[in-house]
Amino acid sequence: MRNLHPYLGLGFLAGLGLTLVLLGPQLAGLAPSLYALANQPYTWLAEPINTLRLGLGIPLLSAFLLGLLGALAPCQLSTNAAAISWFAQDALQAQGSAWRRVGWFLLGKALVYLFLAGIAVWVFGGTFTAPGALFTGVRRVLGPLMVVMGFLLLGLIRLPGPSLGLGQLGAWAQARGGSLGAFTLGVAFGLAFCPTMFFLFFGVMLPMAVASRVGLIFPALFALGTAVPVLLILALLDRGKPKGEVLSGMRRSGRRLNLAGGVVLVLAGLYDTLMYWFV
Known part of the structure; x- marks a missing residue:
């Protein structure tokens, strides 16, 4: 029965994709409401953070605060959840081990x-007129x-090559260029834009950067803010527990970590799929 798990997972993944296709008209009506709900953290905190930014009047700090506000945008909520799932194993395995990859x-x-x-x-004279x-x-x-990454972490599907359980994934990535994998993830998630994020970056941060003599630093501070x-x-x-205690706890709860990481990735992926295929 254990050998059938990958095939069952592939079948479930295919069924999920077919369901999304067949329910497209219904999902098209649901997706805008879901986006508005996910945008609520941004709506609640946009005014106080923006007031703080304007009150301080420090352009470099403003770039960071705009990135922090961008972290509340729906597109960043989902990718940050995926990034946390990706890096959490390193943070738990040994103190400080995740920071180089981060x-x-x-x-x-x-x-x-x-x-x-x-x-x-x-090329575009200072701003984009639309995300494109x-x-x-x-x-x-x-x-x-x-979604596929989540299924891999859950052990529901397997691809040819190394085992991709949550623990094995970190070791395999480190042995074969973990830093490169983290850099690639940053590049991919850096392209994760939604209307809210687009406005903050191109509509507010970019004009500030253009007007500053140190404008090249602004994108880096914005990126740092989005990753807070x-x-x-x-x-x-x-820092939550001593290394030995954490490792002992991981041995007892490895399956829970696999489940948590996989579920987070699947939910984040489903949210993104709804937003960008049906909105």
């Missing part, structure tokens, strides 16, 4: 933001990809 993840995001800002300034097909296309790929939830949760995981 640094590469942040570098990937920052370079994407810098690249997009450069395109906007030098690029960002929508990236999000349409990211959603199903996160990831950094906070990983810091709690990293």
Whole structure:
């Protein structure tokens, strides 16, 4: 029966995709309401954070606070949840082990933001008028990809090659270029734009960067702000317990970690799929 699990998982994944296709008209009506619900954290905190940013009047700090506000946008909520699931295993295995990969993840995001800002300034005259097909296309790929990653972590499907359980995934990535994998993840999630994020980056942050002599730093500070939830949760995981106690607890609850990480990725992927295939 155990050998049938990968086939059952593939069947369930195919059935899920077929359900999404068949229920497209109904989901098209549900998706905008779901987006509005996911946008509530941004709606609640946008005014106080923006008031703080304007009151301080420090452009570099404003870039960071805009990124922090962007972390509450629906597109960043889902990708940050996936990033936390990705890095949590390192944080629990050994104190400080996740931070090098998180640094590469942040570098990937920052370079994407810098690249997009450069395109906007030098090619489009300072701003984009609309997100365009690029960002929508990236999000349409990211959603199903996160669902597949979640199924891999849950052990419901297997691909040829190394075992991709949550614990084995971290070891395999580290042995074969974990930093490169984290950097690639940062690049992919850096392209995760939605209307809220688009407005904050191109409509508010970019004009500030253009007007500043140190404008090249703004995208990096914006990227750091968007990753604050990831950094906070990983810091709690990293410092919450002594290493030995954590490892002992992991041996007793490894399956729960697999389940939690996989469920987070599947839910984040389903949310993105609904948003960018049916809105």
